[in-house]
Amino acid sequence: MLEIAAVRAGYDRTTVLHGVTVAVPEDGVAAVLGHNGAGKSTLLRTAMGLIRPMAGSVLLDGEDITRLAPHQRVARGMAYVPQxxxxxxxxxxxxxxxxxxxxxxxxxxxxxxxxxxxxxxxxxxxxxxxxxxxxxxxxxxxxxxxxxxPRLLLLDEPTEGIQPSVVAEIEETVLALTRRGGLSVLLVEQHVGFALRAAQHYYVLETGRVTSSGEGGGDAEQTVRTALSV
Incomplete structure (x- = not known):
């Protein structure tokens, strides 16, 4: 549904994302994981049009929306929940x-x-x-x-700094939303277990580059934790 293709983006003269490619499936979840400063929030802000990429493109349902303003993306069914x-x-x-x-x-x-x-x-x-x-x-x-x-929801660290009981509620809500269909999610998340339970595909970002990616699910947890420990 959403494709962020070879995007290079950042702030002023500082490049944060270096040719990042991420795809969100129709009615599914793509999870982006990484340490603080890896470029995860910059990726979401670029997807939402709050940052204009220096190179690369953003496609929604095959339409190039790279130059569209945030409100135009909202009109096309995108919603963004920042940190x-x-x-x-x-x-x-x-x-x-x-x-x-x-x-x-x-x-x-x-x-x-x-x-x-x-x-x-x-x-x-x-x-x-x-x-x-x-x-x-x-x-x-x-x-x-x-x-x-929305048809596409961008979530930036929805469980960050939240008490464990509410974390569980938010996790279950996100999972329920994706199970019922009609909604795709690009999820930035620190909780590896939750992210992989929710996602069909994951991406690990490190210093603005995708260093690991693959199918979601519990079987991927050790691979992701290893990638994050490097």
Whole structure:
């Protein structure tokens, strides 16, 4: 569904990605793993159009979207959840979701579907987002992205800094979303076990280059851990 082909990208004169190629399958998951500073977030930002590549291309359903602005990619069904449990802190949980839903066809139903996935958010609908725990804010960030009913979801470290009980909930939600079809996911994740359980294909990034790749699943875990230990 998404192909990032031979992309070279970075910031100003600093190149972070050196000819990276990553493909996300239709109705499937591709996981990107690597240590801090490997270029994982830069890869997602490039896919979303927040960084324009110096070379290479980004294709969505075979269409070259390399030059499209982020809002044009959203209109084509892409959604992005960056690191940091981002939300509008002075708005309530419900207001954060309605802000995304307003003006969208079926917006109210999309909010209801997102709350079904994260029931705790329904219980906290009247609480300001700034008063939520880190795990609850992360669930809210994912729910907000899902309100747009994307076909492709980019998730940047969705379990980073989250308490273990909520990590399990987020993992199960991501797995459930991919099992029901209609959604592809490009997942950047530190938890190797979760990433490989979710993904049909994985990529290991090291200093902006793909150093290992293969099929996902539990059988790949030792290979990936070895690649990450180098």
């Amino acid at each position: 940091g449990q981002q939300a509008f802190p002075h708005l309530t949980t419900a207001e954060n979701l309605r802000l995304v839903a307003d003006g969208r066809t079926g917006g109210r139903a999309a909010v209801a579907e997102a709350l079904d996935l994260f029931p705790v958010l329904r219980e906290l609908s009247g609480r300001r987002a700034g008063l939520l725990s880190g795990g609850q804010r992360q669930q809210l960030a994912i729910a907000r992205a899902l309100v747009t009913r």
